[in-house]
Amino acid sequence: MALTTLKEILSDTREKKYAVGGFNMNSYEDSEGMVMGAARKHSPIILMTSMACVKYVGLHQLVGMVKGMSESYQIPVCLHLDHATDYDLIKACIRAGFSSVMVDASKKQYEENIADTRMIVDYAKQYGCSVEAELGKLGGREENVVVSDQEKAYTNPEDVPRFVEETGIDALAVSIGTAHGFYKAEPKLDFDRLDKIVKLTKCPLVLHGGTGVPEEDFLKCIQMGMSKINVGTQLKKTYTDALKEALKENPDDIDPRTFMRPVKEACAQEIMRRIDVFGSENMA
Secondary structure, eight states: OOOOOHHHHTTTHHHHTOOEEEEEOOSHHHHHHHHHHHHHTTOOEEEEEOHHHHHHHOHHHHHHHHHHHHHHHTSOEEEEEEEEOOHHHHHHHHHHTOSEEEEOOTTSOHHHHHHHHHHHHHHHHTTTOEEEEEESBOBEEETTEEEOTTTOBOOOGGGHHHHHHHHOOSEEEEOSSOBSSOOSSOOOOOHHHHHHHHHHOOSOEEEOOOTTOOHHHHHHHHHHTEEEEEEOHHHHHHHHHHHHHHHHHOTTOOOHHHHHHHHHHHHHHHHHHHHHHHTOTTOO
């Protein structure tokens, strides 16, 4: 089964009132655990890699590994490059077989964001690859991408229609009050802003910074038209907590599989919990 594009995987989400999870992967174990969990729920899944993950695992290794998982589990799997600012790396991922990329030019001025995003869209179309972009600046740290409290900015709804039309993107990440990483206090989402954005575009919308957002806020976002919800930080914690526990329970074991099986299962369980909230069960 070939990798699925972001455009394909989000095509009916708004109409059917569900969202597909975008989950940050870092290794073989967590990525297979995620796909395994999605398969149990017969749900599509978006496996996301950071620029740092691409460099750590290897570009072609990532593509081959995720393609293999898609074939083995027979569910729609999208391989997505998240928050990419290195345009050469973006193009390399597109050529290697990624089915989706995010070009993050959100720190740039509006006109430059449009121009840079359009350039990547034109390149990606040659390879049948989807493109996500961002308007507004989400606060917090996403590995090598850092936006301070002083730099963060909400998405201006009036900027959305022209941006979507002139760039030709397949999905738009919006800033409505979430942030990357763990929250110091419960986030307050700007639903009025989201409502205005939804009314101005049919482009699938993406909520970044999903770790720590209350379940009821997810449900409200999805009912209003959010199509993709990103979760990363929580999955890192799930992975490391499971690994620490397995090491503690088996101090004399030297077989790495003893420790990695619980890691994969913990990741699978976390994905299944998210799918239950996002409503994507049986949508594969």
